[in-house]
Amino acid sequence: MTFGTMLSTMAAGMLKTILLFVLTLLGSLPLGMIVVFLKKSKFKPIAWITDIYIAVMRGTPLMLQLLVWYFGPYYLFGFSIRGYKFTALLIGFIMNYAAYFAEIYRSGIDSMPIGQYEAAEILGYSKIQTFMKIILPQVIKRILPSVTNEVITLVKDTSLASALAYSEVFSLAKQISASQTSFMPFLIAGIFYFVANYVVAWIMNRIEKSMQYYK
């Protein structure tokens, strides 16, 4: 296998990795916000269930969670779904990352001084207006460095999809390396992850800088 074919075979995997990454972010960033609201719910059972959910998501390996999401339906209900693999991966990644994002959001929301809420209340803002116009914009600025960390971890964590033999870049690298007895596929995969994260860090840095107009 020439370097060219190796690269073009892996390019398909790279696209799948990027797709998994983007869809996970699109799902988990907003879901994390919903999780925070559930966790802060005044109805205690909901808050407890959310706490358990976060504890399980953070307390067990993501690879194990992926296996459970994929094989769970078969072992629990005795049926398997065709073409379910990508959906199972997405559910697993989104549920896991939403838990982490929820905790980051919570830390940001809890760090807001009470004076901001009181000023908004005196001016007659509704609860929703206070959150959307006063609290959230400031929280985003505060949590951005933590979110960047998590997003970079996600780029690398997509390689866990290889546990379900999903043909993203890391799975392909393993397969090609074994069949061709070559180290080259791993090198290509490594460079791919590095470049992807470099781009992510650059974008996040730009967003951070755009918010530096106030302290």
Next chain:
Amino acid sequence: MMNSDNEVSKMTNFSEETVNTSNPEKVILTMNKIQKSFDGLVVLKDINLTVRHGEVVSIIGPSGSGKSTLLRCATFLEKIDGGEIIYLDKKAVTTSFSGKVCYTGKAEMKEIKKYFGLVFQQFNLFPHHSVLKNVMEAPVNVLKRDKAEVEKEARILLEKMGLADKADQYPCNLSGGQQQRVAIARALAMKPEILFFDEPTSALDPELTIEVLKIIRQLAEEKMTMVIVTHEMSFAANVSNRVIFMDGGVIVEEGDPKDVFGNPRQERTKQFLKSYKEE
């Protein structure tokens, strides 16, 4: 549509002004038998306070006397445990014979909240908004007023505060005194009937204190109704129509500043004022 709305608001403003001038004694705020405790610690004991239109009332007293809590109760940041709060003709809080405290419904509370503004000790400006936006946001978002019109008024207010050139700056670039003046402009932009100040200069050094007090004095001359919790004794003596001395959750002495400062009747008042003279 927009125009007719503006006309309506102008008309209501006009009619209100007529009422104000024809009846300068109009009662803006009535607080009756206000009770408040925190975890069993009684902070306010049967406080009565009436504020009329155009009055400037200063509340003085040692730390922990309950004066800030009284303001926070009047502005609904704290819930009272007993008593009555009435703004103009609207009963915001009532207490039944059995002692059950009842706050009025959400819709009416929203209307009542338009009657007052509060200036905080720590300013509490919105750091992510420019000075101009800090002043404009509430009238636009809460009162749903026309943006261009609000901006015109906001710029006039900022000019009055001596901050015309700071409109596009962010709060973090301003001095404490400038930030507090923005906070005053932000409160005034809502056109409140009464403005509360919770130790407005306690976070400021003497020089910056002067510039904020100057603004409050100016508002007093314009007959703005104000209740000011303060530690600035000479300011309270010069600017207010009435001084209230609080200690231990009760009003110990109340009256004309000349009397309270010049000839206090209560021993506790004398003792408290003496500590300032020795400073």
